[in-house]
Amino acid sequence: MDGVGPGESDQYDHAGADPPLTVEALADLQAGLLDDDTAARMRQQIRADPDARQTMDALNRVRRDIAHLGTDAASAPEVAPEGIDGIAAKLRAKRPGRSRRGAAHTARPGRLPRSTRLAIALAGLAAAAVAAWLGTAALISPPTPMPSRPTTAEHITVSRPPMMIPLSDQQILALLDDKPDFGPLADPQRRTSCLTGLGYPANARVLGARPVQIAGRSAILLVFADDTPGTVTALAVAPNCSSVDTGLLADRHVHRP
Amino acid sequence: MGFGRLVRHDHRKEQGEQRGEGRSDAELLAAHVAGDPYAFEELFYRHHRQLHRVARLTSRSAEDAEDALQDAMASAHRGAGSFRQDAAVSSWLHRIVVNACLDRLRRNKTHLTIALDDVYPVADQTAQVETAIAVHRALLRLPVEQRAAVVAVDMHGYSVADTAAMLGVAEGTVKSRCARARARLAAILGYLETDAAPNRPAG
Numbered sequence: 001m002d003g004v005g006p007g008e009s010d011q012y013d014h015a016g017a018d019p020p021l022t023v024e025a026l027a028d029l030q031a032g033l034l035d036d037d038t039a040a041r042m043r044q045q046i047r048a049d050p051d052a053r054q055t056m057d058a059l060n061r062v063r064r065d066i067a068h069l070g071t072d073a074a075s076a077p078e079v080a081p082e083g084i085d086g087i088a089a090k091l092r093a094k095r096p097g098r099s100r101r102g103a104a105h106t107a108r109p110g111r112l113p114r115s116t117r118l119a120i121a122l123a124g125l126a127a128a129a130v131a132a133w134l135g136t137a138a139l140i141s142p143p144t145p146m147p148s149r150p151t152t153a154e155h156i157t158v159s160r161p162p163m164m165i166p167l168s169d170q171q172i173l174a175l176l177d178d179k180p181d182f183g184p185l186a187d188p189q190r191r192t193s194c195l196t197g198l199g200y201p202a203n204a205r206v207l208g209a210r211p212v213q214i215a216g217r218s219a220i221l222l223v224f225a226d227d228t229p230g231t232v233t234a235l236a237v238a239p240n241c242s243s244v245d246t247g248l249l250a251d252r253h254v255h256r257p
Numbered sequence: 258m259g260f261g262r263l264v265r266h267d268h269r270k271e272q273g274e275q276r277g278e279g280r281s282d283a284e285l286l287a288a289h290v291a292g293d294p295y296a297f298e299e300l301f302y303r304h305h306r307q308l309h310r311v312a313r314l315t316s317r318s319a320e321d322a323e324d325a326l327q328d329a330m331a332s333a334h335r336g337a338g339s340f341r342q343d344a345a346v347s348s349w350l351h352r353i354v355v356n357a358c359l360d361r362l363r364r365n366k367t368h369l370t371i372a373l374d375d376v377y378p379v380a381d382q383t384a385q386v387e388t389a390i391a392v393h394r395a396l397l398r399l400p401v402e403q404r405a406a407v408v409a410v411d412m413h414g415y416s417v418a419d420t421a422a423m424l425g426v427a428e429g430t431v432k433s434r435c436a437r438a439r440a441r442l443a444a445i446l447g448y449l450e451t452d453a454a455p456n457r458p459a460g
Binding site: 198 | 298301302306330331341351352396407425429440449
């Protein structure tokens with residue numbers, strides 16, 4: 001606890017000794033750093049000390065100010081357009097099927113030396129001639145007879161199985177009664193990061209969890225209370241789910257009977 | 258040149274506002290999930306100043322803040338489909354930004370901040386500027402570890418335990434950082450400037 005220096009700790013430890021009501025000591029009290037006895041003694045002193053009460057008010061005012069700052073849009077400073085445009089450009093680049101000016105394919109390389117350009121042109125012509133010859137030869141020569149082979153499973157293109165949670169509604173609801181098995185997300189730090197990525201507060205309660213396989217991929221199924229009463233939401237995320245990438249594979253809403 | 262960039266930026270912003278006119282945050286996010294190619298960018302422009310401020314307050318440097326904000330927006334862009342409607346879209350975006358910044362601080366926590374790496378002139382302007390701006394500037398005078406702790410706990414309502422987990426430090430350390438930060442902010446903001454202050458820290 002680096003908020004309490006050794007000297008201050010000694011003072012707090014002496015039963016009956018009054019810790020000086022410095023702003024630091026009051027901030028420690030406010031932050032919950034002091035043991036119960038010391039805290040109780042200090043609160044009693046503060047009640048009898050108008051100056052200390054004023055300091056506590058100042059510390060509480062600081063907390064209110066910080067909270068207010070998070071919601072106050074008007075005071076947020078202007079941002080240099082370079083940085084914001086850079087981020088917006090990267091977001092734009094993530095759009096599927098983008099066709100915006102400035103795309104990579106419109107980049108014009110620097111002018112090459114004349115000899116290099118000539119060599120590239122000759123190589124292109126040679127490639128075209130070879131292609132024409134091969135194409136003509138293929139058309140005029142009779143086709144080699146191919147044996148007719150029955151279609152086997154090996155020859156059928158395997159379509160990707162659907163991303164479905166491989167549990168029935170009953171199995172998902174049964175998870176609510178079991179101890180959650182978070183698998184690789186057992187680490188609270190990783191789980192918190194994942195929850196934030198999913199849009200849940202860091203302290204959101206996970207009602208149930210277990211590792212599953214979805215379309216041959218490992219996933220962790222997380223069950224949360226849904227917005228709709230009597231309904232839960234099951235989300236299957238990647239084992240390395242984080243605030244940066246949740247790897248969400250599938251989701252389902254299940255009604256609780 | 259800088260002016261030219263600014264003009265283009267504002268122009269695009271105006272275009273975005275026209276496209277997003279009348280649409281709520283939630284509607285923009287839903288439109289993005291449904292494939293609207295402009296909706297997320299519009300949402301970002303709508304909140305960029307606040308998000309940038311949160312990133313800056315929770316980061317060691319302006320460069321770190323921009324990197325974290327970029328990571329966070331990429332994450333939000335990808336993960337929009339999993340957004341739950343029980344939270345406000347702006348809160349969700351803020352939390353993703355704070356998370357990205359805390360992740361970054363945790364990864365780089367070997368680089369201990371010894372001195373104040375962001376010293377901005379605050380001087381005696383507190384009375385002339387809005388409280389929020391004064392608080393913002395005062396926060397920037399704190400070491401980043403203290404700043405990140407109070408931004409997470411006091412601004413975004415993270416529990417001490419969650420903040421500690423995300424920063425990879427003990428809960429007591431988070432409490433201590435919050436205590437130091439609040440005491441110093443009270444002094445910087447002039448809230449202790451009375452005979453009542455028993456022990457004003459230099460500041």
